[in-house]
Amino acid sequence: MSLFKRLLNPNYKSEEKAKRAEKADHSTYYPEQKLPIDEKFTYNFKNNGGKFIYCENWEEVTEAFDNIMIENDWYEQDVFCVNEMLSTKFDGFNLNFTKKSDSKFFLSTCESLVSNNGSILLSSNQIKEKKLNELPxxxxIFATTSQIVDSISEGLRIIKNQSSGYIPSNITTIQDFETEKEKDFMSYGSSTKNLYLLLLEDL
Structure with a gap:
């Protein structure tokens, strides 16, 4: 525990005693339990304020997308989308696919889903050269379970391996999805987004 937490936490000593007692219950050789990366991503993503929708097939993806449109009254609205696959897949939803920053929402794929902090890794493949604060x-976000990685460095390694000589620019992550939460001094300057994740099982 850091010095700041010790100073600010009056229950520090009692918490430390409880932790030592808990550790004593385990053998020295008992392995530390680790969550699978998909569970860890889900926990951290929701903790960041993201809205997570798991889908087993494409039919469930379209149903979930329809529910999002209804919930937010986004039908017949401009949608910022540069991905032709997505604009084709969702062509029957009466949306106007465009590249205008003032669109109602941003529809996209991503590079990776980062487990250890629940963030979404994006690059110029999804957002071109725009900054996050220039997007709706x-x-x-549409992604698949095979895109879940443990860390940002692993996600960057995948981008490099898949680039075939061309490494996309403007690589960034977003992990602040609670638009109504009160900002602390650490989150000023970050770009908060109201984010839905449609996660398709492909493993």
Whole structure:
């Protein structure tokens, strides 16, 4: 525990005693339990304020997308989307696919889903050269379970391996999805997004 937490936490001593007692219950050789990366991502993503929708097939993806449209009254609205696969897949939803920053929401794929902090890794493949604060406040991200990685460095390694000589620019992460939460001094300057994740099982 850091010095700041010790100073600010009056229950520090009692908490430390409880932790030592808990450790004593385990053997020295008992392995530390680790969550699978998919569970860890889900926990951290929701903890960041993201809205997570798990889908087993494409039919469930379209149903979930339809529910998002209804919930937010986004039908017949401009949608920022540069991905032709997504604009084709969701062509029957009466949306106007465009590249205008003032669109109602941003529809995109991503590079990776980062487990250890629940963030979404994006690059110029998804957002071109735009900054996060230049994109709509509402995101709908489509991803697959095979895109979950443990760390940002692993996600960057995948981008490099898949680049075939061309490494995309403007690589960034977003992990602040609670638009209504009160900002602390650590989160000023970050770009908060109202984010839905449609996660398709492909493993």
């Amino acid at each position: 406040a509402n995101f709908v």
